[in-house]
Amino acid sequence: MMAKITWKGIDIKEATALTFKILKLVMPVSGVGMVSTLCLFLALVYYWFLLPYQLFTYPILLTLVLFLIAHWILLNTLYNYILAILIHPGKSKGSGPSKCRQCRTNRPERSHHCRTCGYCVLLMDHHCLWINNCVGYYNYGYFMKACLYTWLGAMYGTLALLPEVFAFSEEKSVIFLYQ
Numbered sequence: 248m249m250a251k252i253t254w255k256g257i258d259i260k261e262a263t264a265l266t267f268k269i270l271k272l273v274m275p276v277s278g279v280g281m282v283s284t285l286c287l288f289l290a291l292v293y294y295w296f297l298l299p300y301q302l303f304t305y306p307i308l309l310t311l312v313l314f315l316i317a318h319w320i321l322l323n324t325l326y327n328y329i330l331a332i333l334i335h336p337g338k339s340k341g342s343g344p345s346k347c348r349q350c351r352t353n354r355p356e357r358s359h360h361c362r363t364c365g366y367c368v369l370l371m372d373h374h375c376l377w378i379n380n381c382v383g384y385y386n387y388g389y390f391m392k393a394c395l396y397t398w399l400g401a402m403y404g405t406l407a408l409l410p411e412v413f414a415f416s417e418e419k420s421v422i423f424l425y426q
Contacts, residue, residue: 262295266288266291279332279377279378279379281377282328282377286321286324286325289400289404290321293317293404296408297317297404297407297408298310298314300408300411301313301314301407304410304411313407316403317400317403317407320396320399320400320403321400323392323396324393324396324397324400327389327390327392327393327396328378328389328393328397330386330389331378331380331382331386331389331390331393332378332379332380334385334386334389335380335385335386336368336369336371336380336381336382336383336384336385336386336387337368337369337370337383337384337385338366338367338368338369339352339354339355339358339366339367339368339369341353341354342355343355343356343358344356347360347367348360349362350366350367352367354367355369357369357370357371358370358371359371361374361381362374363381364380364381368381368383368384369383369384369385370383370384370387371383372387372390375390378390
């Protein structure tokens with residue numbers, strides 16, 4: 248039988264169950280909802296597990312630096328992700344050498360018709376489920392930066408939790424202090 252794990256009087260199992268109940272209510276079917284829910288879940292994991300570990304393990308100045316790095320990555324990820332969603336990818340104005348078979352209008356080179364959006368997109372890369380928008384001329388940079396910062400956040404979380412994973416396997420983990 249496993250002992251009840253608490254942190255600051257909060258039962259971790261109950262808190263996790265409540266988080267998943269909230270996620271079921273909040274998460275719509277779209278990719279934007281799934282990404283938003285994932286960001287919320289990762290923020291909760293950070294505040295419940297990683298930050299307490301860092302406070303118990305590292306000097307306060309190092310913890311502050313790691314805290315600022317984590318939030319800088321988070322804010323950049325959200326900023327670029329939101330702009331990739333909100334900025335229009337660029338619609339063809341009807342001038343160019345080729346003709347679209349669906350729209351029956353002229354379009355510039357490297358423009359493609361999006362079946363989901365229903366129009367020709369300038370320098371279309373793809374229609375992305377995660378931003379519910381096409382990735383095109385005007386929002387391509389924001390989309391790529393959001394992907395980069397998402398990857399940086401995943402690497403930061405992995406590297407920050409790695410010492411705790413090894414300590415947990417040797418039963419020297421900070422998590423055992425919560426019991």
